[in-house]
Amino acid sequence: MISSSTTDLACSGGSAPKRKRRFRLGRRSSLAFWVSPALILIGVFAIYPVAYSVFISFFKYKLTDPTKSQTFVGFGNYLAAFADPSFIVAVRNSLVFVVGAVGFELLLGLALAVLLNRELPGMGIVRSLLIAPLTLTPLVVALVWGALYNADFGPVSYYLKQLGFQLGAGPIGEPSLALASLVVIDVWQWTPLMALLLFTGLRSQPLELHDAAQIDGASPWQRFLFVSLPLLKPTILVALVIRTMDALKLFDSVFAITGGGPGRSTEVVNYYIFKVGLKYFDIGYAAAMSNLLLIIIVIMSALYLRALRTSGRAS
Amino acid sequence: MNGIRRAAIYTVLALCATSVSMAFAEKSQYAGTNLNFVVVSDQFSAALEALAPVFQEQTGINLRVTVLGYGELYQRAIADFIGHTAQADLYSTDIVWSCQFAESGYLTDLASLIKRDEAELDLDDIPTVMWTTGSCGEQQIAFPLVGYAGVLAYNKAAFDAAGIAVPKTVKELAAAAKALTKDGKAGIVMNGQRGTPAAQDWMFYMLMNGGSILGPDGKPALNSPANVETLELYADLFKYAPAGAVSYAWGERVTSFSEGSSMMMVDWSAGLDYLRPGAVPVSGSAAITTTPVKEGLDPVYPFGGWGVGINADSTSQGAAWEFIKWLSSPEVQKQYVELGGKPIRHSTLTDPVLVAKYPYLSTILEVVEHGDGDFRPRITQYSQIEDAVGLAVNLVITGQESAQKALDAAQATVAPLFQ
Numbered sequence: 118m119i120s121s122s123t124t125d126l127a128c129s130g131g132s133a134p135k136r137k138r139r140f141r142l143g144r145r146s147s148l149a150f151w152v153s154p155a156l157i158l159i160g161v162f163a164i165y166p167v168a169y170s171v172f173i174s175f176f177k178y179k180l181t182d183p184t185k186s187q188t189f190v191g192f193g194n195y196l197a198a199f200a201d202p203s204f205i206v207a208v209r210n211s212l213v214f215v216v217g218a219v220g221f222e223l224l225l226g227l228a229l230a231v232l233l234n235r236e237l238p239g240m241g242i243v244r245s246l247l248i249a250p251l252t253l254t255p256l257v258v259a260l261v262w263g264a265l266y267n268a269d270f271g272p273v274s275y276y277l278k279q280l281g282f283q284l285g286a287g288p289i290g291e292p293s294l295a296l297a298s299l300v301v302i303d304v305w306q307w308t309p310l311m312a313l314l315l316f317t318g319l320r321s322q323p324l325e326l327h328d329a330a331q332i333d334g335a336s337p338w339q340r341f342l343f344v345s346l347p348l349l350k351p352t353i354l355v356a357l358v359i360r361t362m363d364a365l366k367l368f369d370s371v372f373a374i375t376g377g378g379p380g381r382s383t384e385v386v387n388y389y390i391f392k393v394g395l396k397y398f399d400i401g402y403a404a405a406m407s408n409l410l411l412i413i414i415v416i417m418s419a420l421y422l423r424a425l426r427t428s429g430r431a432s
Numbered sequence: 433m434n435g436i437r438r439a440a441i442y443t444v445l446a447l448c449a450t451s452v453s454m455a456f457a458e459k460s461q462y463a464g465t466n467l468n469f470v471v472v473s474d475q476f477s478a479a480l481e482a483l484a485p486v487f488q489e490q491t492g493i494n495l496r497v498t499v500l501g502y503g504e505l506y507q508r509a510i511a512d513f514i515g516h517t518a519q520a521d522l523y524s525t526d527i528v529w530s531c532q533f534a535e536s537g538y539l540t541d542l543a544s545l546i547k548r549d550e551a552e553l554d555l556d557d558i559p560t561v562m563w564t565t566g567s568c569g570e571q572q573i574a575f576p577l578v579g580y581a582g583v584l585a586y587n588k589a590a591f592d593a594a595g596i597a598v599p600k601t602v603k604e605l606a607a608a609a610k611a612l613t614k615d616g617k618a619g620i621v622m623n624g625q626r627g628t629p630a631a632q633d634w635m636f637y638m639l640m641n642g643g644s645i646l647g648p649d650g651k652p653a654l655n656s657p658a659n660v661e662t663l664e665l666y667a668d669l670f671k672y673a674p675a676g677a678v679s680y681a682w683g684e685r686v687t688s689f690s691e692g693s694s695m696m697m698v699d700w701s702a703g704l705d706y707l708r709p710g711a712v713p714v715s716g717s718a719a720i721t722t723t724p725v726k727e728g729l730d731p732v733y734p735f736g737g738w739g740v741g742i743n744a745d746s747t748s749q750g751a752a753w754e755f756i757k758w759l760s761s762p763e764v765q766k767q768y769v770e771l772g773g774k775p776i777r778h779s780t781l782t783d784p785v786l787v788a789k790y791p792y793l794s795t796i797l798e799v800v801e802h803g804d805g806d807f808r809p810r811i812t813q814y815s816q817i818e819d820a821v822g823l824a825v826n827l828v829i830t831g832q833e834s835a836q837k838a839l840d841a842a843q844a845t846v847a848p849l850f851q
Binding site: 180181183267268269270271274284285286287289290291292374375376377378379380381392395396397398 | 503506507510514532535536537624625626627628629630674675676677678679681684687688693812815816819822823826827830832833
């Protein structure tokens with residue numbers, strides 16, 4: 118019997134640890150098989166381009182150079198970026214834009230989310246309509262806003278003048294107003310996204326906590342400040358990460374409306390990189406600046422994620 | 433009305449096609465070849481799209497016309513050339529790309545083909561300046577496709593009402609701009625948007641005022657006294673332009689003139705829709721003339737345009753060259769003009785039937801005869817120069833810099849590119 122059972126075991130694949138190992142190996146290879154398409158896609162479309170971008174950023178490499186030469190310059194392109202006043206101005210403009218646009222979107226989005234969370238008549242339609250700006254192509258949005266802003270034909274300029282605002286050369290023609298005008302476009306298009314994200318965050322909060330606070334005598338404002346807002350923090354941070362990354366990549370409205378002007382007032386990093394890379398075809402330098410932009414985005418995202426983890430631990 | 437007009441044009445086109453077919457009685461030796469022609473989105477691209485089936489019918493060569501925006505065309509062309517992917521056999525090439533493409537060997541040098549077929553091409557009929565749309569030194573990397581004249585468009589009714597003569601000099605232009613700025617109307621309109629729009633428009637005035645981008649040594653001379661003076665003049669003219677002109681590009685500028693809000697502008701002869709009866713509010717009042725010139729200078733007028741080049745990597749060189757010859761033939765040139773293209777031949781510009789129908793052709797002819805195709809330098813560094821000038825112009829017209837300081841900075845930006 119014993120020998121028979123041993124034989125059975127041998128036939129069924131060996132000892133228990135061996136079986137376990139084989140099962141684990143089988144499971145691993147099965148998982149690897151199913152994950153491999155995603156890994157290949159990420160490798161081809163994300164990792165390889167980034168790696169290649171890092172590689173060519175160490176070369177003086179101009180696509181239109183008749184000699185087609187690539188000269189190794191080490192960190193030369195990165196040092197050149199730090200010494201390039203246009204790049205510095207572009208970074209500053211990008212950061213100002215991010216703070217302005219994302220800040221307003223957060224405040225307005227939060228207010229909208231609170232309103233959406235109320236069961237008022239017609240709220241279902243409002244929620245659906247909020248998606249409309251998100252479905253529009255940013256370039257189309259920029260072109261439409263460009264026409265609206267036109268100092269001579271545009272309704273925005275017209276009504277602002279009627280209200281007594283002295284706009285001079287118009288919202289996009291005045292150096293002091295141009296970047297703020299682009300912020301308005303971004304806020305118009307992306308506040309609904311922020312509102313919908315925060316709305317889902319509000320909806321997922323347990324009602325018991327609100328009820329308990331109400332029983333304890335908390336006013337609606339206190340319930341919002343001390344119950345809703347702390348619970349909403351993870352959602353806010355995720356929304357901020359998404360919008361910050363996106364706002365740092367601002368391109369369409371600058372490309373379509375201002376061309377970086379008046380002067381340098383709306384020249385942002387992405388637009389400057391586009392010019393250097395796809396107009397001058399100075400690929401090495403453009404790659405270096407792209408990598409610096411990537412580093413900025415990673416740092417900002419890391420800060421948000423750290424705050425997210427901290428809030429997670431606290432809660 | 434447009435439909436009837438279009439139907440009439442296509443009928444004439446079909447008749448012409450039949451008659452031209454007599455000349456091309458036999459199908460081409462390249463019949464069955466597929467050609468992809470990538471052209472910029474412009475008035476002439478619609479004409480090329482309309483002519484493609486006619487060419488196919490006559491030669492048996494399949495021609496596909498792909499229309500792209502300016503920036504998109506440039507980027508796609510460069511990507512195609514660098515990658516040797518031969519996505520297109522023919523490319524429309526901006527006059528300012530000539531030497532960049534020639535030096536890089538992206539396009540086939542047509543010089544030997546032109547010499548071989550010179551009798552057939554009737555070269556004497558093509559004005560000298562037209563060749564600048566694709567020449568660089570001894571190379572001819574593109575054949576003239578469309579010639580654009582820089583012209584002064586003006587509102588004749590406004591000039592008549594004010595009793596002012598059409599300006600012939602730069603001083604008269606400034607005086608007219610001032611006199612016509614009244615009753616909520618602007619005397620003149622220019623491009624002010626940073627980058628190519630401001631740079632290109634300013635270069636018109638630079639030529640009118642005797643300035644130049646490059647000095648006699650071929651190096652940049654952006655901050656020359658003549659250029660500084662031109663930029664001061666240009667900024668001064670903005671006093672008589674619509675308030676928002678500092679952020680205008682071509683579309684807004686032409687709209688302002690076409691709607692009757694502005695009385696003058698310097699413009700390319702690319703569209704000229706405002707000369708078409710009933711097309712825009714100012715139709716019937718609008719007219720064009722040659723650009724004013726600074727007192728004491730010989731008349732030199734801005735010339736630009738596009739060439740058509742054959743991708744050096746194309747495997748259909750013969751068929752592509754056949755298309756170029758066909759398109760530039762005198763018979764097809766007439767159809768081309770009827771469809772919205774601008775001619776490259778002297779005989780087309782002086783054709784009595786066409787001149788009677790399109791009187792502006794005589795102005796274009798005058799510009800072509802005294803045209804300068806190099807006022808925007810056709811060199812590799814052009815796009816960086818254009819960008820630096822575009823920034824300088826915008827900084828000055830928005831009151832952020834003086835003309836001297838802005839052009840000094842632009843000069844400092846581009847000078848290293850020539851070392």
